[in-house]
Amino acid sequence: DIQMTQSPSSLSASVGDRVTITCRASQTISSHLNWYQHKPGKAPKLLIYAASSLQSGVPSRFSGSGSGTDFTLTISSLQPEDFATYYCQQSYGTPGTFGQGTKVEIK
């Protein structure tokens, strides 16, 4: 299996902060990388697909970058509704493994 490693595992930030989450694959996955937002009791929500494409309806403060093995999710100005857990997922191989998640908490 391709292993996905996210960092940090959690972070505390304030509204308006710029937040960066990184995801590293154990082998090259080109741009086959997706990002999801997950809130307790809710269905995970797709934010970014193909490493950098913003899903329709997702605010432009979310952006993704990277290719190969190293990827980044950036929230340019954190909003109250953004406090959640974020997961990267590789779709290059089967199984489509997820990272361990990054919990974004209120500072």
Added chain:
Amino acid sequence: QITLKESGPTLVKPTQTLTLTCTFSGFSFSTSGVGVGWIRQSPGKALEWLALIYWDDDKRYSPSLKSRLSITKDTSKNQVVLTMTNMDPVDTATYYCAHRTSYYYGSGTYYNWFDPWGQGTLVTVSS
């Protein structure tokens, strides 16, 4: 609008077989590239990819669970069924089904992702 909803037992006993049904609307398995996947999240843990079935009935499983999983589809009912045998308390989790989109970017490259997801169903394994 695509929607998916999981259904099945909330409580199963150890060694029993779990059967979960994903009922969907807004898409069809008659469309090339379509897939439905199952993903779970154990309490306090990360998301775990379990299985995926494609429009052409191709099936993929997590290698670590392959011997215990089976995924099937009923095109006429717009349903996908996941069965997991020999359930154990460590299998206690919220189980999600999700629509898999496949998009051709050119040069032989397809990208795919899960969107949307169902609301999930919590399954507890306990005697």
